[in-house]
Amino acid sequence: MIKFSKQQLKIPQMSKPVYLVTGGMSKFDRAIPEKRTEELVIDSFLEAAEFINKSPEELKQYIHSCYYGHFADHFGDQLLGEAVIHDRLGLDPLGNVGIKTGGATGGSTIWEAYKAVASGYSDTALAMGWERMDEVPTDEGNHYIASAADKDWETPLGHIYTGYYAVMAQKYWQVFGKEEESFRRTLAEIAVKNKGYARMNPHAQSPMKITVEDVLNSPIVAHPLRALDCCLMSVGASCVILADEKTAYEMTDNPLLLYSSAGSHTLRVADRRDMAIPLLPNESPDQYKDLGVRFPGGDRYPGFTGFLAARMAAYYAYGMAGIVDPTEDLDLVELHDAFTISDIQTYEDIGIRPYGEGRSYVESGDCYHTNPFTGQPGKLPANLSGGLIGCMHAVGATGIMQVIEVAQHIWGRWSEMHADEAKWKRFNRVKPDDWTDLQVKGAKRGLAISHAGVGSHVTATVLVHPDHQLKGRG
Amino acid sequence: MTTQNRGTVKVENGRYRVTGNFHYAYPNEPIRDESGKLLGITNPADMTHIHAYGGEAPFFENLSNAKLLGTKCANPKCETYGSVYIPYRIHCPDCLMRNEEVDLTELARKGASVHTFMITERTGAFNTLEKPIRFVNVEFEGVSTILMGYLSIGEPEIGMKVVPIFQTKKPTFTIMDLSWVPAGTSAADLPEGFTF
Ligand SMILES: [Zn+2]
Numbered sequence: 001m002i003k004f005s006k007q008q009l010k011i012p013q014m015s016k017p018v019y020l021v022t023g024g025m026s027k028f029d030r031a032i033p034e035k036r037t038e039e040l041v042i043d044s045f046l047e048a049a050e051f052i053n054k055s056p057e058e059l060k061q062y063i064h065s066c067y068y069g070h071f072a073d074h075f076g077d078q079l080l081g082e083a084v085i086h087d088r089l090g091l092d093p094l095g096n097v098g099i100k101t102g103g104a105t106g107g108s109t110i111w112e113a114y115k116a117v118a119s120g121y122s123d124t125a126l127a128m129g130w131e132r133m134d135e136v137p138t139d140e141g142n143h144y145i146a147s148a149a150d151k152d153w154e155t156p157l158g159h160i161y162t163g164y165y166a167v168m169a170q171k172y173w174q175v176f177g178k179e180e181e182s183f184r185r186t187l188a189e190i191a192v193k194n195k196g197y198a199r200m201n202p203h204a205q206s207p208m209k210i211t212v213e214d215v216l217n218s219p220i221v222a223h224p225l226r227a228l229d230c231c232l233m234s235v236g237a238s239c240v241i242l243a244d245e246k247t248a249y250e251m252t253d254n255p256l257l258l259y260s261s262a263g264s265h266t267l268r269v270a271d272r273r274d275m276a277i278p279l280l281p282n283e284s285p286d287q288y289k290d291l292g293v294r295f296p297g298g299d300r301y302p303g304f305t306g307f308l309a310a311r312m313a314a315y316y317a318y319g320m321a322g323i324v325d326p327t328e329d330l331d332l333v334e335l336h337d338a339f340t341i342s343d344i345q346t347y348e349d350i351g352i353r354p355y356g357e358g359r360s361y362v363e364s365g366d367c368y369h370t371n372p373f374t375g376q377p378g379k380l381p382a383n384l385s386g387g388l389i390g391c392m393h394a395v396g397a398t399g400i401m402q403v404i405e406v407a408q409h410i411w412g413r414w415s416e417m418h419a420d421e422a423k424w425k426r427f428n429r430v431k432p433d434d435w436t437d438l439q440v441k442g443a444k445r446g447l448a449i450s451h452a453g454v455g456s457h458v459t460a461t462v463l464v465h466p467d468h469q470l471k472g473r474g
Numbered sequence: 475m476t477t478q479n480r481g482t483v484k485v486e487n488g489r490y491r492v493t494g495n496f497h498y499a500y501p502n503e504p505i506r507d508e509s510g511k512l513l514g515i516t517n518p519a520d521m522t523h524i525h526a527y528g529g530e531a532p533f534f535e536n537l538s539n540a541k542l543l544g545t546k547c548a549n550p551k552c553e554t555y556g557s558v559y560i561p562y563r564i565h566c567p568d569c570l571m572r573n574e575e576v577d578l579t580e581l582a583r584k585g586a587s588v589h590t591f592m593i594t595e596r597t598g599a600f601n602t603l604e605k606p607i608r609f610v611n612v613e614f615e616g617v618s619t620i621l622m623g624y625l626s627i628g629e630p631e632i633g634m635k636v637v638p639i640f641q642t643k644k645p646t647f648t649i650m651d652l653s654w655v656p657a658g659t660s661a662a663d664l665p666e667g668f669t670f
Binding site for chain 1: 507517554568590591603
């Protein structure tokens, strides 16, 4: 649809507030041949239990229903893999369901668990996600991922999903980036930042100390994207426990309010019709009137440059949490940096910057933990985990990992979870000598965006410290 | 291991009738580390699926007749009445009435231009396109949507005029039967099997 009814624009009204109680992650890597998926899942569950000083058995006592995010059955060649995991976690005969929304699977899994708690169906729900992308060689993996595009109209074209996205990147590059060398360098900066933050994260698969030049000299994937502009293919698991207020405070002293929403758009970008830009609370109806003048070719919305699904998810989530201006109201974000350029597109879709001006979020230094120009804390640090470029993209686990990372900052426990020598050792990774504490000081509210491919599904999850709720929430 | 007599399918009296082999079995092989420890196995799979085109079949059939078919909402009560779609949509996305077929071949020959594109050396398993591949997303005057395809000749640019070519000599009855070349390309230069 290209016009929305009042009913469709309703800000979701949940029956009761939902809290994030705890979360945990496994190690993430390109391949983990020595472990079955269930072992990774249990690794993440154990971390979640330990985080709130509970034994796995104690934590399990609270769980009433389970939501499992696992995108690609094809990779592991096991249908109903969710049932295998559910049994290995010893959670039968509780109700469980598998969730698949491509790259947004992790976020969607939280969305489902959230609704289960908010509705009163469960006092406590488990959202667990995983992926194992190491069980076919990369070529076949690319074919499988391309099978998440339209099998009749797109997949036969090269069997390469990156290509279906790259046409969007090209359009954004030419229209909004104006093919400027400076814009290309801004894109590279995102990769440098995220690979660099990954160095401080023991879970992360691809920590790298690199420069803009390294990114610009890495192999071309599809102009203007290069290898270091692209996300990883990963193996790993992550989980969160959501609960209602009473149960959450039984389990921990410090649960966080959680709001979750979702949007969608056509699987084929081809099918996207021209429409008016739906506005976020910090935008005005006339601010985009001259968009096509300022950026010739940029007047078709969402065209091949905007992710309407992200905009809709943000619209709902901001309404639910009372967010007016994400840069002012949030303290950090984890965004779905599948590609450096899609990261910039998302800044605009979710209102961190207006359409056409996404690059300034990077160029101002606002997106850094410490603004490189001022030496002061960044206004809205992004992807301190390393994101999909530096940490991982174990599809079903990604959106959940992002939420845990944001939460650890609000809990003030980021350093504890990332500095731990024992963890670095257990993951067989070397903690860098210049390891830096990336804890966002005084973080109270954060956001995670989970996103599928060319934008078919996007979820927004907002975390808020209960003492710092915003006025005007839905 | 033989892969002869690969499966084919016919429909008779509304039922699939299959002949030949739809799968071939290969033995598993162990996966070991340097020390010889068993870590897993390979699971070979070679299997053919059956796939129904349903209401989209005319589109794929007509590529082999050098025709590019789209559809149009023909419901005057629909808010987006008259919208033209390619990819071919069987039903209008708004009113869900069955769309009317429209022949877009002439429009495409006169007025198609590249909305965006990409060039890559990377492909996935089963790719049959020559590398580097060049995707073009083609927009047509008066059409609501933008069709993805591949450019067979020349280097793509945003705004460039392109015309469709069709694999009419040895059609595969897939989207691969449709490709694009710059307007003004001569028939002699077309890839093997393709005509305007
Ligand atoms: Zn209609």
